[in-house]
Amino acid sequence: MHDKFLSKASELMPELNETIHRPVELVEALPDKNALHGVKMINGKYVENLYSQELQNGDIFTVDFGTHIVGYLTLKIKPVGHQQDSPLRLRLVFGEMPCEIPDFEYAGTLSSTWIQEEIVNIDVLAEPFTLPRRYAFRYLKVEILGRCTAYRVKFEDIYCTAVTSSDCSSIEKLNDDMDTMLAKIDEVSIRTLKNCSQEVYEDGPKRDRRLWLGDLRLQAIADYVTFKNYNLVKRCLYLFAGLPHPDGQISSCIFHEPTLSNDSWILNDYSLFFISVLYDYFNETNDLNLLKELWDTAFRQAEIVSEQIDEYGLVKHGQTKYFVDWCEGLDKNTSAQAIAIYTFKQCHALATALNDEKRMSFLEENINVLTKGAVKHLYNNEIGFFESGERNQLSWHSQIWMILAGVFEKDANANLLKRLINSDIEIRPRTPYMYHHFIQALFDCDMKEDAIKYIKAYWGKMVELCADCFWEVFDPDNLLLSPYNSIQINSYCHAWSCTPSYFIRKYLS
């Protein structure tokens, strides 16, 4: 642990902004095979109808808060017909999406304790009852449990104190002539980023409050064009720098509460992205002091990977030590190679800014070795695509990352990308995370119209499906996709999905 970094991170702890949200209507989640996930929210009555009703054991209702929020729920309930002579027992089910509201058999691979459900016993109803835990939700189902309770209850108020460390007032308005769908996509992106921005950039506020380095990289660039919450990026950089593994490698993710600790996960691409986050931050802020402070940490990530280059100029452990994407059957070796080149180049730019000639040379040499290795051993001239692994797998991932790494010149990259789009290569982006890199490649190749088309086809499709925030997982061809075998446990407000704002505001405004 580097206490100096951690203490600086601690000084940058943000205050959370609070806003009160109340439900906007009563709804009912009904099975509907034509609806997303097979569940449709039927619009119901005004919430005022709820507040005038006397409820008793067995009664159930669902309210819709109108949009996705992250915060603390408060209930104001009064007993009617008789004094409250016994505890009130409620079951509360919180859902980001309609599919989380009906009872379901959980068959997922993540811990079922992430399912946002509480059974609470309230001894005295006279005071507002605030649940101690934070939830991420739009829908709330309330079930009055128990039998033979002498009194009935009236709900007098239901509200959520939503929290975020983002300041919405700092966002510039889009141009009035912005395409309507892009404007809507921007709005949903911003909400996604806002709801993930807490004491750290969280991965997904429903189910994973950890700070992941791969997600931080994307959140940060989206933040620079929206909230400009620079201190939060800085704080997160300090946290990662403060909690390296013994050999200096940065963790993929960090638990920030209740005691800071790094996770056991080590992914080389994520470690290398420490360089990217610092690179982007420096380009955005010109903060030379921070760069100097974190330079050794950043360089160490490149150094560690440089020690894992084989005699052919190829990075080792591509399949096991890199994340790249959730994509069944993906061979990651070529993507890993490209990510090394991509981040080594950013590292070289930082060395240049610091005039660190020794490390500049070191990095130049490694970039050359890796680039030559890639062209010689991974690129198949005959078919015009990069291959990956022993089985020479073709994937969109390999091409996209090699384009981002700039292994070829711009025109060659653009041609490669066009070939890719027109190809029938089946292993393709299916997560917002990988889609981001695809869109970035399109912009890098000046294929703006294609970029817009794909942004609309992907994030726009989520908007059409009524997304309030962008989802962790989305495959337009398989709406039931879940890497955890449960659509209910998927995160529907997820850090790595918030980048359309970055594209829209950087390239299209």
Next chain:
Amino acid sequence: MHDKFLSKASELMPELNETIHRPVELVEALPDKNALHGVKMINGKYVENLYSQELQNGDIFTVDFGTHIVGYLTLKIKPVGHQQDSPLRLRLVFGEMPCEIPDFEYAGTLSSTWIQEEIVNIDVLAEPFTLPRRYAFRYLKVEILGRCTAYRVKFEDIYCTAVTSSDCSSIEKLNDDMDTMLAKIDEVSIRTLKNCSQEVYEDGPKRDRRLWLGDLRLQAIADYVTFKNYNLVKRCLYLFAGLPHPDGQISSCIFHEPTLSNDSWILNDYSLFFISVLYDYFNETNDLNLLKELWDTAFRQAEIVSEQIDEYGLVKHGQTKYFVDWCEGLDKNTSAQAIAIYTFKQCHALATALNDEKRMSFLEENINVLTKGAVKHLYNNEIGFFESGERNQLSWHSQIWMILAGVFEKDANANLLKRLINSDIEIRPRTPYMYHHFIQALFDCDMKEDAIKYIKAYWGKMVELCADCFWEVFDPDNLLLSPYNSIQINSYCHAWSCTPSYFIRKYLS
């Protein structure tokens, strides 16, 4: 509301004394048709065995705290094998008795929300987790819920911060030559009183935290020979006096939190017992100031009942407006008559102490009318018993209360009591509340040996059945008796059962 009284009650709010209790062993609740309630606690291993185990989803254990306690549970748990990357979900079941621990179908008539069960989600295990609600229990079952949780857990500590407003250091030791069983009964009585003594005298800390006047009367006399917690009695008197119904009648019970209010219940015998509590308190403390303050309130209770005497000198509404006892089929009219005489006599004694001649005459007159009415219309000379109601019901209750009321002289009372004991009258005491009155009648008639015999046969039998505190309901002939159709919802630490200490220390020490 009489704010003056309530503000005095508030000034007398006691501080709660805290003691820490830890489980003494691991146990298992197993079905056993020979055991009380069909459930036997099998003694298991040392709790240290628990603390060394790694537990995971689906694991269940039960601990025994060794005795009945009332307080707040704290769990110290740490994740093992992996960081805590998801919430821990626990089901906690608290039991005063073994029968509450196994899962059961609730078929009771009281609200099932009284069943002491929680499902808690703990987001971060690093800090001790204290549940916000208070429980009354000896046994705690812990079930680790959820599926697919990556980490396991180790329990490091489990403790209950027990609370009471009683001060145990103030209790005098019994004589060394005290009968062993009586000493044990005294110990269990004291624990019962202690665990019911909180911010008010509670009825039963598991299920009814209200302050009931009928129970207060018995708790107070037990307290005078043990904790001498005079201020708590005084506070409770002020609470009742401060919250009368519009005609001045005192409520049977009071909710003391979160806002003071009286319950809608009005029972004439309970209202009249306000006089008894004040009478006993004055005899114990000689606090003439309090007597003066509360005299009008006390007298008003007698006055209200005096308005309900018919032309035969009999109190009306005996069946509907009096509690007397839980006893199926009991005709309460004669008991009601006796309770009026009993309390009017106490009221007369208070009037005498205050030299309030007008009210003395008023009460004398009423006592005469009621006594004559009782002897003339309720006593059947031929069979030598009091009868009750239109069907001339014979019950132990009628005889016991007429003896306590002193309608006859001492010798005649003693003869009546002996006839009763040797009779085959089937409607008899089956609750500790009514048993108390029976024992009091025995002492009043100088039948000390019989009193000891019956104390041992009743409360001693509970001790033999391993009672840590005395129960709300106990019928040696029907161990499954529950006025609520559920042995699990019965209270096993109940105010009105704590009086053996009063008898032992007043008459037998």
